[in-house]
Amino acid sequence: MCELLGMSANTPTDLCFSFTGLTQRGGNTGPHKDGWGVAFYEGKGVRLFHDPQPSCSSPIAELVQSYPIKSKTAICHIRQANVGEICLANTHPFVRERWGRYWVFAHNGQIANFSRQPGPCEPVGDTDSENIFCDLMNRIHHTLPRDAMPEQLAAVLVELAEEYAAQGVFNCLLSNGQWLFTYCSTKLASITRRAPFGPAQLKDADVTVDFEAETTPNDVVSIIATEPLTSDEAWDVYQPGEWKLWECGEVIASGKRQR
Amino acid sequence: MCELLGMSANTPTDLCFSFTGLTQRGGNTGPHKDGWGVAFYEGKGVRLFHDPQPSCSSPIAELVQSYPIKSKTAICHIRQANVGEICLANTHPFVRERWGRYWVFAHNGQIANFSRQPGPCEPVGDTDSENIFCDLMNRIHHTLPRDAMPEQLAAVLVELAEEYAAQGVFNCLLSNGQWLFTYCSTKLASITRRAPFGPAQLKDADVTVDFEAETTPNDVVSIIATEPLTSDEAWDVYQPGEWKLWECGEVIASGKRQR
Known part of the structure; x- marks a missing residue:
């Protein structure tokens, strides 16, 4: 399995604090040592960092922890390989261009023997995750x-996500830079931070971070992660089958599978 | 205008030395301060670094200079903006997936009022370069x-490159990770380093680098750049209209426009 981390904010915000927590799970406090990657949107552009090394000891991860890259939408993933060898081509998040925007996808879960519908978008590596992403695109x-x-x-x-979730485990983060779509098949949690900010x-x-010192009163910053990253805040835990569409730090649409 | 840097090698090789030279031209010894980017293939995967900041003062460029990322094919670009604002989406190299491989493209030159043939591949930014790349794809x-x-x-x-070059200036580097295609419309040079290696x-x-200390006798490493990067080696200067297809450090096909 893997761990996901997403951010949706109404103002360009760095991910250093959450990323520092997540990367510890990549070989230190967690077993997800088979690579990591992160995508930061900046306007319509996207900055990508991918590394098949464990995030807890990666010099590139160290840079991303310490260099505040500001973004309104970011998607991050640390990997514990199940399908596909440990290599760069199998490292999430995956990116494809469609309609003049970069679409970024990261997946936690597994769908055995997933069969992709044919189309122009093809996987480069050999993970089920990238195969599913290409099917979706x-x-x-x-x-x-x-x-x-x-x-x-x-x-x-949502219709596609439910179809995938019916075949296995499908927790995902997907964005085209305007919005962030999140679907929980088994495990996902979120927190929205806004004024008054605390530590x-x-x-x-x-x-420890004091968000008040790093924000303005109008900032709204939401973090979505496989498991809560902080010990002293109340995270909202998604229910299986629950989805949320985020924009500028707010949920603009949401729902839950009725079964 | 911009500067290009490409590498083709028969063994995974780092680009630290050449990259250190090129990045100085991004705001220090040269005027190409409007961003930089580099793509390193690793198997079928590709590691990307993009930054709209000047390369001579970018913390990310500093990491790429000092952290030896080993690759058999790499493409790098430093930008002096003419068409399109300075932003991440306009920062080369550009990437698209086709036939299960990542295709990477960087361009030096300008084609005014370039008109792209319609197709699924669309530009995200607003440079003529990305527009040409999408047309090509x-x-x-x-x-x-x-x-x-x-x-x-x-x-x-070559047919496409000549068509583009007839409309303006078109020096380019293009790869799908297996080969590196290089086309010179006005300015490009290359050097192939093999045993016996020198400084x-x-x-x-x-x-200064002593390549002998960093290589094995079987290594073949070719560097392609807009202008020679070293002062004490004999670079081959491309003629206008000349192209070379590189693989594993060697030219596997080449030619020159007959006009």
Whole structure:
């Protein structure tokens, strides 16, 4: 399995604090030592860092922890390999361009013997995750108009997510830089931080931050992660089958499978 | 204008020495201060670093200079903006997936009012360079079979390159991780280093390397750059209209426009 970390904010915000906590789980406080990656949107552009080394000892991860890259939407993943060898091509998040935007995807879970519908988008590596992402990209390309509104987009993404979740475990983060779609098949949690900001303590490292000193009163910053990253805040735990579409730090659409 | 740097090697090799020279031209010894980027292939995967900051003062460039990332094929670019604002989405090299491989492209030059043929591949930013790359990707998708051999591939790439060069300035580096295609419209040079290796001195920084200490007798490493990066080696200067297809450090096909 793997761990996911996403951020949605209304102002460019760095991910250093949460990333520091997550990377400890990549070989130190957690077993997810088979590579890590992160995507930071900056406007329509995206900054990518991928490394098949354990995040807890990666010089590139150290840079990302200490150099505040500011973004309104970010997606991060640390990997514990099940399907596909440990190599760069199998390291999440995966990226494809569609309709003039970069789409970024990270997955926690496993779908055995997943069969992808044919289409122009093909996997480069050999993980089930990238295969699913390509299936998703090919199918939205056929199903959605390029300027789909969030409601229409969410309806299609939820339908696909439920289809994938029915075949295995499918927790995911997906973004095109405008919004962040999150689907919980088994495990996902979120927290929204807004004024009045307080301090927070990481679970996985002896690091405390005082968000008040780092923010303005109008900032809204939401963090979505496989497991809560702090020990002294109340995280919202997703229910299995629950999804949320985030934009600028707020949930703009959400729902839950009725079964 | 911009500067290009490419590497083709028969064994995974770091680019630290050449990259250190090139990055000085990004705001220090040269005016190319409007961002930089580099792509390192590792198997079928690709590691990307992009930064709209000047390379001579970028903490990320500093990491890439000092952390030896080993690759058989790499493409690097430093930008002096002409078309398109200075932002991440406009920072080369550009990447698209096609036929299960990442294709990476960097361009030096300018084609005013370039008109792209429609197709699934669309630019995210607003440079002429990315627009040309998308045109190229869409046209090879229609023209080439997915398993095209180097000769067939080169024929199509050269035809496209000559068409682009006829409309403006088009020096380029393009790779899918197996080969590196290089086309000179106005300015490009290369050097192939093999045993017996000697020392080399950068033009743009007070840095010398002794390649013998860093290589084995079987290594073949070729560097392709807009302008020679060292002051004490004999570089081959491309003629306008000349192209070379590199693989594992060697030229496997080459030619020159007959006009």
